[in-house]
Amino acid sequence: MSKTSKHNWKNKLHEIIYEADTPAGKLFDVILLIFILASIALVMLESVSSIDARYHNALYIGEWLVTILFSIEYIARVITVQKPKKYIFSFYGIIDLLSTIPMYLSFILAGSHALVALRALRLLRVFRILKLARYMGASNQLASAIKSSRAKISVFLFAVIIASIIFGTLMYLVEGEENGFTNIPKSVYWCIVTLTTVGFGDITPQTPLGQFLATLIMVLGYGIIAVPTGIVSAEYSKTLTKKEEENNGEPEKIQLNSQSCQNCLTTNHKDGAEYCYNCGHNLHID
Numbered sequence: 001m002s003k004t005s006k007h008n009w010k011n012k013l014h015e016i017i018y019e020a021d022t023p024a025g026k027l028f029d030v031i032l033l034i035f036i037l038a039s040i041a042l043v044m045l046e047s048v049s050s051i052d053a054r055y056h057n058a059l060y061i062g063e064w065l066v067t068i069l070f071s072i073e074y075i076a077r078v079i080t081v082q083k084p085k086k087y088i089f090s091f092y093g094i095i096d097l098l099s100t101i102p103m104y105l106s107f108i109l110a111g112s113h114a115l116v117a118l119r120a121l122r123l124l125r126v127f128r129i130l131k132l133a134r135y136m137g138a139s140n141q142l143a144s145a146i147k148s149s150r151a152k153i154s155v156f157l158f159a160v161i162i163a164s165i166i167f168g169t170l171m172y173l174v175e176g177e178e179n180g181f182t183n184i185p186k187s188v189y190w191c192i193v194t195l196t197t198v199g200f201g202d203i204t205p206q207t208p209l210g211q212f213l214a215t216l217i218m219v220l221g222y223g224i225i226a227v228p229t230g231i232v233s234a235e236y237s238k239t240l241t242k243k244e245e246e247n248n249g250e251p252e253k254i255q256l257n258s259q260s261c262q263n264c265l266t267t268n269h270k271d272g273a274e275y276c277y278n279c280g281h282n283l284h285i286d
Contacts, residue, residue, distance in 0.1 A: 014080040014262050017073070032073070036122050039066040043119050063119075067103040070122070074100055082263050095124050145236035152231050160224060164191045167217055171210060179206045195221045 019025045045051050046059050074096050078084045087093045099122040146153075168188030175181040180203040181190065190203045194217045205214045263281035275282055 010080050011262070013076060017077055017080060018262075033126065035066055035069055036125055039063070039070075039122050040120065042066065063103060067100060070096070070100045080262075086264055092125070092128050095121050099125070141239050142232075142236060145232050145239050148235045148239070149228075149231045153228055156227055156231070160195070163220075164188050164195060167191045167195075167213065171205065171213060174207060174213065175205050175210045179210070180204070191217060194218060195224060197221045197225065 015022055016024045016028050042059055042062050045055070046063070052059060077087055077093075077096070081087050088097070098118050102118045165188055168191040169184055171191060172181045172184050172187040175187075181187045186203070193200055194214060197218070205211050261276035261279060261281050261283060264276060264279040273283060
């Protein structure tokens, strides 16, 4: 095989695997998505003892078929990029490897059920297939808002902890050990569970005064839930306003495509881009 033909088939395979703008790339992503969902279904069914006992062989064969497919896909991803290490040690590269090796490790390690969690990592690959990374800008704005709110939220949480200790201690004094409030830490635990409106019900106040205090804590809990939401929302609004001011009053609108750089694997380039914005590599080398 000549160097040119070898280069061409690698480019075509790279286009199919890494890009969803072509019919072949879209078909590949759809097939891969089906197999990912099927593999998750196999993991879930295998965890049900009655189903596993009855269909163990079928589930085992199905898992091997999925594993072989993912193994071939992983190898194809490695050989179609110019810098394999870039993919192997990337976030998705590590996820791909960890979600593929459990079946192989089951031959070496006893108790392969402990590796079920690794197989479930395949679900994270849906983010890449559906190209959800293009929405990371919005998540970055939310993260920025949370970061800007950390001082206010820290003060708020500190106040909640103090209130929980005070109310927990009061409930310990009012209810006592005979009603399940055996010590202050356990009473504080009850207060936090009640304050967050979780309400496990493992400890309940029995005296009228204790029930009155519990009612106050429950009502207070609804207000406490709303406070951090308001703080973050206010900061998020400031972040959006700042972004619009930087863009002369217009929201940032950039048309992106799913073309992947064969050199550094960076995606989400602008429509019509000739070169990778990350490494400068030509995106259209044949």
